[in-house]
Amino acid sequence: MNRKNKWIIYGIGLSLLLGGCMNMENANGNGVDEKKNTQDEVKDQYARVQDYKGEGYFLNNGDENDKIAEAKSEEVEKAVKDFFLEKYKTEVKVHNLVGNVDGVTVFVESSGPVHFYSFAIVPINQETKEINAEEVRSQEDVVEEGIREGLYNLIFEEEFKNLENYLEGVVSEKEVVGRTVESLQNVGGSGFMTPYYTLTSFYGDEAIQPVFDLYMENPDAKIEDLKSAFNKDSFDKEYLNINIILFMKEEKVSPSKSILEKVSNDLESMDSIPNGTYQIIINDNGVHKESSEGYKDNSIKTELIKSK
Template sequence: MKKILIVLLGSLLILGGCFQMNEKTEEEKEQEGTTPVQDYVGQGFSFVDGDKSAERVKKHEEEIKQEAINYMKTTYKTDVKVNNVVPARNAAVVMVECEEPIQFHTSVIVSLVLNKDDVGSARSDEGEVEKAIVGGLYAKAYKEEFEHLDAFAEKIAKEYDLLGMREEAIDKTASVGYAEKYYFIAIAASYYPNVYNAYIENPAIPVDELRNLFLKDDPSNEKMAIAMNFFAKEESLPKKELVNNLASEILQESRLPKGTYETTVYKNLIVNRVGLPDGESIDAKDIIK
């Protein structure tokens, strides 16, 4: 009798697990899963306890968007557009993009007032918007060099049969600052106080002045990092030799923006809920140009 009871309990537990799996929504499945980088456009992107505030965020979405836009304009003298509003714990994370006078992606956190059906104030994580601004200013100061980097990155991606992030994914999930398909600028704004302060005083600061200020804050360009990120077309990683060859081509290429280049090749999959690569990667030695 005990054996029969144990078997029955085991069967019920298995069935219970199946019922729970069947009850999961498509959104929950997306959040738990992965997607090939070529198909990832932000599906399932989420934050902790976002499900608990999703209804309120949806109800107040327009107010939340405007709060984020106002925050960027008031605090950083910068106009942005909203690409995504993502529910979070007692808040919404608003993914925003600046297109003029500089380009960058960042995020703003808009709180929800506890025990009230109302939207609170906006804020940003320390240093996040500042680094996005400085990255955008560097791309503006060296526009031709970055245009050459775009073309060069596209060329070597095709040469080695590699992929990059889709624009839709960057818009909906990225808050790293200046980001393109195959790279982003990875810096701390605290390294460039003269550059940042000059922008806050005058967002229309001329390119020549920007270049002088970057040289003043970082004469050898050693603090400027450009992360080159590529993805394999398959789930398996390419050989280390391929990544080293990529790094060698970057080293030999002229007319690229100055800085330290960090070259990485990831597997093909993106983790939906965080919008970041899944699994292992191969890194090349950093290159200073």
């Protein structure tokens, strides 16, 4: 998958989902009433970003497995915790269980200084309704990516703190907001995430790989040793995306071009924030409940590159 386009995939998926709803307006030839009902249904699919904590999120054909997982939640949680500890030497907290067609998707958050969100998939035997604890898995490179991003945040803690402070200042002006922490915990599952920005570190990043290897060998390695392992000469800005995602505070307000330009100009002039490829996105106030996505047709975005 093209590295630069990965961050927008969920937006494309949402557009396809909504397209199916929008095209139903005239399916039955019922005119204004049918159109009004469809508009109301589409509106009901969204929540204010300030209120959204993951309620309504679902995965296709997962209703039955969702019930099984809830009934056996202790068994599911233990299987996932053991999976992360044995394969990645990382302790995790379980936040949410969501049934899927083959089992249950479990959203977790790492414990300890290397912080990231992720998920694992626990299969359920469809005949016996038993949990297959020995076959827990995750998607290719998802957990590894989360660890790399957590390591980036740890190594460049001061720079990321400067970025966080700046974004908090933008939000304090009360025109835009970020996501709730609860939504990140319950349905995030995508590496290092904060209410205002996420990271994406791609496979093949030679700069962070020695740090990753050291962490996997010794998760208790000192921060100084992890920093020393970073291969700064091999750093490539295209391997680290910093995705700033903000939402309009008020409902029924279009994404602000002036805020997008201000954030972009401010970041371009700052020398105290991390290097990388920045994607800046401003959405309206709504979050799609079922997918947790905020990117829509009216969202606006820009990109800049920081490379000191």
